[in-house]
Amino acid sequence: MPLGQRPGDKSESRYCGIETEFHDDMPQLLTYSLSGGFDFVVAPLVDPSYRPSIRNNNGGATILPVSASDLVLNPSQWSSHVVGKISSWIDLDSDNEEVRLDSEITLKQEIAWASHLSLQACILPAPRRGSCGNYARCVNQILQGNNMQLWLRVPLEKSEIVDGSTDADCDLTGGRMLDSWECWNTFRLLCEHHSQLGVALDILSSLPCNNSVWRWFGEPVRAAIVHTNSFLTNARGYPCLSKRHQKLITGFFNHSVQIVISGSLLHNIAGDSGDEVLPAIDDDSPIEALPARHELKPYLDYVAYLYQRLDPLPEQERFELGYRDFLQSPLQPLMDNLEAQTYETFEKDVVKYSQYQRAICKALINRVPDEQASTTITVLMVVGAGRGPLVRASLQSLCTSSNASDSCHDIFRHFFLPQASNSQLPVQLFLHPVKSSCCHHFRSGLLAYSSSTDSFNYICFMSRICKDVSKRGKLWHLASLRCFLCFCTLAAEETGRKLKVYAVEKNPNAVITLHSLVKLEGWEDAVTIISSDMRCWNAPEKADILVSELLGSFGDNELSPECLDGAQRFLKPDGISIPSSYTSFLQPVTATKLYNDVKSHKDLAHFETAYVVKLHRVARLAPTLPVFTFTHPEYSNKGNERYKRLRFEIPLDTGSAVVHGFAGYFDAILYNDVHLGIEPSTVTPNMFSWFPIFFPLREPLYVPRGSTIEVHFWRRSGATKVWYEWCVTSPSTSPIHNSNGRSYWVGL
Amino acid sequence: MPLGQRPGDKSESRYCGIETEFHDDMPQLLTYSLSGGFDFVVAPLVDPSYRPSIRNNNGGATILPVSASDLVLNPSQWSSHVVGKISSWIDLDSDNEEVRLDSEITLKQEIAWASHLSLQACILPAPRRGSCGNYARCVNQILQGNNMQLWLRVPLEKSEIVDGSTDADCDLTGGRMLDSWECWNTFRLLCEHHSQLGVALDILSSLPCNNSVWRWFGEPVRAAIVHTNSFLTNARGYPCLSKRHQKLITGFFNHSVQIVISGSLLHNIAGDSGDEVLPAIDDDSPIEALPARHELKPYLDYVAYLYQRLDPLPEQERFELGYRDFLQSPLQPLMDNLEAQTYETFEKDVVKYSQYQRAICKALINRVPDEQASTTITVLMVVGAGRGPLVRASLQSLCTSSNASDSCHDIFRHFFLPQASNSQLPVQLFLHPVKSSCCHHFRSGLLAYSSSTDSFNYICFMSRICKDVSKRGKLWHLASLRCFLCFCTLAAEETGRKLKVYAVEKNPNAVITLHSLVKLEGWEDAVTIISSDMRCWNAPEKADILVSELLGSFGDNELSPECLDGAQRFLKPDGISIPSSYTSFLQPVTATKLYNDVKSHKDLAHFETAYVVKLHRVARLAPTLPVFTFTHPEYSNKGNERYKRLRFEIPLDTGSAVVHGFAGYFDAILYNDVHLGIEPSTVTPNMFSWFPIFFPLREPLYVPRGSTIEVHFWRRSGATKVWYEWCVTSPSTSPIHNSNGRSYWVGL
Incomplete structure (x- = not known):
């Protein structure tokens, strides 16, 4: 039982x-x-x-x-x-x-x-x-x-060894x-x-x-x-x-x-x-x-x-249960064309697009003073538009408050009423930066409300139907993601700026969807669709703002740097890139399950490949450290190859441990203080577009008590591909993994 | 130049x-x-x-x-x-x-x-x-x-670290x-x-x-x-x-x-x-x-x-030049039948058969007192007779002094005269225990002579044609191995004992050679040839002495224990086995060349296989330690599985090193003080029948300064095969190699 x-x-x-x-x-x-x-x-x-x-x-x-x-x-x-x-x-x-x-x-x-x-x-x-x-x-x-x-x-x-004792106390046999x-x-x-x-x-x-x-x-x-x-x-x-x-x-x-x-x-x-x-x-x-x-x-x-x-398990955790410790190959969105199903999944990530929307808002406001709002047309290019979510986010950043209030009522009815019958489930909503002018439309249906528009912090609402007050502040109920997408409208900024949007997309299948979206939404005047790879498109004019969503779990691993290097040709010298920078992070982990799954392939290549994985049965042995940072636009000549040496200090009281590989994350600054990321200490909550990345080691690394793990990571590029190499030099030395990208690479 | x-x-x-x-x-x-x-x-x-x-x-x-x-x-x-x-x-x-x-x-x-x-x-x-x-x-x-x-x-x-300093002085980074x-x-x-x-x-x-x-x-x-x-x-x-x-x-x-x-x-x-x-x-x-x-x-x-x-390079070294660091798979003489070429090579090892001859002599003398020499017939069985070298050694141990002297003169002429023309080459002979009664036949041709028959030590002769006295005691000239084989006759003991020989051989091809040998030498009365596997032969009588040459480079690795267990059924309760015991030895070695050769096969199996190899570009990191000993006859019920844990202490002044595997040797006691072996500190000189054996490690083992290497070796057996497993547990832990004999085994 x-x-x-x-x-x-x-x-x-x-x-x-x-x-x-x-x-x-x-x-x-x-x-x-x-x-x-x-x-x-x-x-x-x-x-x-x-x-x-x-x-x-x-x-x-x-x-x-x-x-x-x-x-x-x-x-x-x-x-x-x-x-x-x-x-x-x-x-x-x-x-x-x-x-x-x-x-x-x-x-x-x-x-x-x-x-x-x-x-x-x-x-x-x-x-x-x-x-x-x-x-x-x-x-x-x-x-x-x-x-x-x-x-x-x-x-x-574990026999606790008093701090400050020398290594001699911890000898190799008895100790x-x-x-x-x-x-x-x-x-x-x-x-x-x-x-x-x-x-x-x-x-x-x-x-x-x-x-x-x-x-x-x-x-x-x-x-x-x-x-x-x-x-x-x-x-x-x-x-x-x-x-x-x-x-x-x-x-x-x-x-x-x-x-x-x-x-x-x-x-x-x-x-x-x-x-x-x-x-x-x-x-x-x-x-x-x-x-x-x-x-x-x-x-x-x-x-x-x-x-x-x-x-109870949060909704998102339940949704992701099946992905726990399941190794996936990272996408190759540049080399391959994504499928409709993939777009469908990622477009549902409301939080992500809401953050983009916030960033675009801020960029628009900063770029065009209020007094020029009605006269200046901002040229915004969405590069890698996919099926249009960023186009939508861009345009929604312009929508008026009256429109927002109308849809709010619809959404409220649609969302809250079915939930009311399930009195067992506490419902708590996590809303996104709203202007206080929008919020009054919801007061009638909301129990608690607080706002801090200046800092653009999140605002929490507790619905009346939430029965269990003791759970306050702990749970996110995301039952209806589609509904939540609509909630983004609530976050619309009344910027009042005028926008001209180019949607540049290399995948001809996605371009078809883009065209029907534009027609459906009546955006024909505002949006121009370009079916081209951003790296070779000859833009008719230069952009004020370049918006892209090319980030992978490790930031640059889906070749955002190379794509944006190609696209910044048509960005104005003082133009803005959203994201404006991103940094990858790593930390050493014990992950027996993942190691055994990689090993089961019985070849070298799988041990030299990075995987996207929802980490679960994993021990994180040290805080993350930053690895590579890319900034856009980038007018220096330094290129996109990188080398970083990292030193992780394992706390003395951990004792010895084994490292099966490194968990990788990213954090991106979209614009100013609007960030987006999965790095554990600064994670953007409730996003599901990215699981961490996992770089395995060919041999599990034994790390004696009190050791420092020294790791080298390289980002390398050739004529047709970009790849990582990595190795460990302390406490013992590993071979260089994925030399010349022999096992794992991302095609240009 | x-x-x-x-x-x-x-x-x-x-x-x-x-x-x-x-x-x-x-x-x-x-x-x-x-x-x-x-x-x-x-x-x-x-x-x-x-x-x-x-x-x-x-x-x-x-x-x-x-x-x-x-x-x-x-x-x-x-x-x-x-x-x-x-x-x-x-x-x-x-x-x-x-x-x-x-x-x-x-x-x-x-x-x-x-x-x-x-x-x-x-x-x-x-x-x-x-x-x-x-x-x-x-x-x-x-x-x-x-x-x-x-x-x-x-x-x-290498910065020398004063002995007695603690490990703390030798820290992981600078030190x-x-x-x-x-x-x-x-x-x-x-x-x-x-x-x-x-x-x-x-x-x-x-x-x-x-x-x-x-x-x-x-x-x-x-x-x-x-x-x-x-x-x-x-x-x-x-x-x-x-x-x-x-x-x-x-x-x-x-x-x-x-x-x-x-x-x-x-x-x-x-x-x-x-x-x-x-x-x-x-x-x-x-x-x-x-x-x-x-x-x-x-x-x-x-x-x-x-x-x-x-x-100059000694003759034997020159002969073995081509074998240096060349990995060979060990023979499987039990499962496979050896080829004529293989017999031909091994039969030329005069030193080996001379040692057997000495051992048989001693056993005969000890077993049959002088006063019973003419009445007692000793039953000697050569099990695994091959093409007859041990049969020859057994019978030669009986030959009379007059016969010996006759052949001595022949040999002398045959051997020394051709050499005399090559005045550049010092000729030095390494002779075997002789009774002083034999030696006078050679005085005329020999410059120096010394004898110590009691202890059966080696006796050195320097021939008159040896021009370079400074090389005295250093070189062995083995130009004519065939000739040397005949020299064994010189070592014949005048035991005067009567012998009945059974030659038991499972290889039907070798049995053909045995028959012609017996006919050629006129041994029909003394020798009975049995074409059978010793493990299933029903002997018509029991043996006084059981002579075998089933030893591999690692002693028991050609399944001598299993064969002799099968043969001791027909040994008298007080009978003698020659060899009477043998022990294997191991030592850790650095051997980059061997490691790379094993690795070039790109599979696990080659890293879990033992090789016979003439070790040359190798660093021996510690003195050998004994591993498994087998004694014959063996009437206890302990079986032939073995387990041994060895601890090699690497001298502190060596510093750190890497171990690619273990060199293996054997030493056998043929009878009493007559031994035969390749263990470096007690090696029998001038034998060429055995190169050392090499047990590789799947991953080179880093051995920090002052470490102890702890190794486990198992000898395991199943219904159809015998195999070794091995692993290291200090300074770090390896997997168990060759688990269940999956990669390397010797067929029963």
Whole structure:
């Protein structure tokens, strides 16, 4: 039974398991656990007193002392409700050869039995301190011929080293192994990052520092085993968790990690439930008989409470669920013509076009003083017009307030009334810079309203139908994106400027749409459509404002610099480019899932390619650093090749970590203070046009505690293509990736 | 003109070059240098005052200020006698962007010009301290589209760190880079170990410690640039080198490294040559005119003296020249049948069979007391008899002294007389344990003789025709291996024991040869030939002695353990196996050449395969450690799977190094104190049956100064095959190589 109903959450983390001792009546054990509300048991499959060598010496039966015949449960019960727990006595790196051989035989026998039962996963005992080479070799062998998940048990602990201690304290053998992450790292390196090898983290009563904990979110953590002794006791005697533990459990819920409760009842709960916990057995019942009510249910109840207390997934997150950690090749909009579906998706990004609209407004106002508004015609060229969204944004920046107020009423009715019937959903709207003159049209329908037109900050509205005031300020409801697009009209500036628009587009298919849009909207007088590549168009006049939306996830990666270099020929010397500049950003990440997906292609080229990806199971190891900046117009002769050396300092308390690659972002200044971007610390909220970009490393980079990561990035160009090269030179040196653009490039 | 005539030496190290300044009359420069005895010049190709940016600003000619038109020399002169020297001012990692861009343009232009001239190589200036990322990226780009060798100049220096200092002194940035090897390592890692990227070592007046120097012999060092200021002055005022420098230069000669003399005349040589050094020019001659006699000739003469002083290559080394660093797949004698050519080669290894003969002698004597010699028949089985060399060795161990003396005379005549005509060649023979009773037959022909029969030590004979007494004790002349085989007869023990021999061989082709051998030698009464696999033969009686030669380079790697396990069924309980035990050994090596050869296959399998290889351009980083030992007969039930963890301590004064894999050897105890092996510290001299084995690593392992290398080796077996797995867990962790024998195995 899942922990609760959380809208949109279909992840594994809804299920909670329980770790049990060896029990030879599996159906009874399972019934007891499931009826107690647990979804699965983590149970030993073989009597822990079994040793193959002793059995052989006895010359006795060769039957493995398993907990139950495979027939006592049906296959789907085995597979859905039982995770195998490998005997914890095994020690494949013992100095005692007999123990080592016994351990290997037992491990293989138990896994074979678990496979026979079609279990989905088995939990492997934690490696002992010191060497784990033979254990890893044996597990690696098992992984080659099996499709079961193996979860290596690892305690979530790290011996904290006092700041200021020298590296000598953190020596390579004993010292390094104090951090359980090191042990995991060695193990998975030996097993070559096998995709079926995961981690089951043991959560203890004390937690390491946050940086050290969060690096696990880039690792393949499948389960978190929470021990009853890590629970505190609340005023009523019930188990609860510390704030830090709560935050960690929430982190697990959000990263598809299942919770498993382990240990014995440590809270003697008074009152109503107290009696029930005692086993209701009579004297004749066998000792193994289990109590009617599961004694660990109070712990489960608390975990379920934490789960149910979670905020529902925001609409945008739900929409993007399917894209989480899914690698996509970046678009090549210059070389290829985009398809209608692609335009359709991107045109829906209201926030993005609203920002463009704001930038155009500001540029118009700055360029044409009020006194010249009626006499000056501003020439605005949209280069790469696509199907016209920027043309629309440009013209909407001119629309009058009366038009705006009319449409506002329509939109309000259209938007709010259907929502009113769904009283469960809080509705909160995120509106865009409006002039206060527009806003009075909405007062009747709005509960709260605030405005700060001077700073062009966002304004928040809470609708009357929002029932849950406690959620105020936290949620964005974007159910109807189409509707939201219309809301942009609300943001229209009454600039009153006169505009002449050229829409330049190289894709002949998009030009067809442009023509019908212009006809439909009655823009024939204002808009001239040019079917041409901006790099070779001979403009009949020069532009005051050049508007483009050529940015990729990494800023310049869709060749905006090259395109705008070609277009600035027809920009007036004092003309404005929107965007006026953009900067790419990078940060090192742990991303086991992404690494394994890249590796699955089994070639070099995929390790030297950048991917667009909605990052989810990722640990960000350091704040971003800026990489390349491009400014437009650019009249210097420096060209568009770039070289940047970056040094990321990993916080000392993170401990060691592994870097699978670099997450890339951009931030663009559209005009003056109007920016647009996906760089995490300055992200423009509620845009969905860009996921981050991911530059992989061919070999995961081990980063010892307290290291600096030195990275080199190049932007290079040739006659027909532009590409990036990258490498690491500290803490160790990688090859130069994508030399001469051999694997990944963007066509000119 | 080569440095001298050294028999057998066809390597590059015969040639010596000279580094020159920029000179705009290349033919004159070349004539001057070649007439001075140098074989090639290392010369700048472009005026060092050239800067592309300045030239562009001047708007002047775009012609590169090269030293000479391509027409002044013919293509083969350019290619044989000129190594390009890239302008030393370039700095691609300068903080100054203009310097960086100028440097990149210049580097590319100069390389392009050198390519146009068909030069074989260019020397790149040493990277500046600190970062070399952009330099390496640019060189890497050049390497992709060019087949010229690029030699990165690296000073042979290492800041010695006082023992006992903590690791904190050796920090990751500044400290590490004090060692010029680190700089080279970073550079070549960035360039992905490109096979055209080599090293030109600058030899200075002071040398780092030996361990630090020798690690370079596993690196692709192509040239050693010896500066005139590193020469000392001898009593007569001539340049000479310190003992350590001499040893180093000898090392270069032996590793195919060319010497280049650099710098100005620092020795004012008095007397006869003094006047000649002065330029014989009249006042009208241009300033550039060069002296008639090359002023650096005294340095060249000294280097030539060192070269000429070298010992000639021993015969065996010459024979094995073609095998140096050439990777061969190990034999699979069990799964495949060997070819006649293979038998032919191995049967010529006199030393090997002589050791077997000694072992059999000792076993016979120990097993049958003198008083029972005439009554007891010893049953000896040669398992894996091949074409009969061990059968011969077994029977020869019985031959009487009179027979031996007869053949001795024949052999002596056959062997010594032809040699006598070649008075140049010292002939030294390496004979095998003989009883003193045999030796008198040779006194007449031998100059020196000594014996120590008790300890069965080797006895050295110097023949009268050995002219060069100074070579005494150093050389082995093995011109006539066939003849040497007969010499084994000299070693015959008068054991007087009676022997019944079974020759068991699975290869039906070899059985044919065995039959004819037995007929030819008249051994029909003594020898029974069995055409069968020893693992399934039903022997009609049990053996006293089981003789086998199933050892591979790594001891057990040709499945001797499995074969002998199968054969010991028919060994008497107190019977003897020859060999009685064998142990494999490993040591970590730097071996760039081998790594690149493995990598050239572009697949995983070749990186998980062991190779038989005559190791030459290799740096051995630590003494060998024993791995697996097998003893025969083996009545315990432990099986033939093995696991061993090895820890190699790299001497602190080596500094950092890179490990490309592990060299493997074996040592076998044939019987009692008679051993046979290729482990370097105990090697049996003059055997050629085994080259070492090489286990590669998939990624070169960086080993920081003072590290311990922890390696795990497994010997694993399945139903149809035996294989090794290996991995490294310190200083960093590798994947497990050859998991489940997926890439490399030996068939059962």
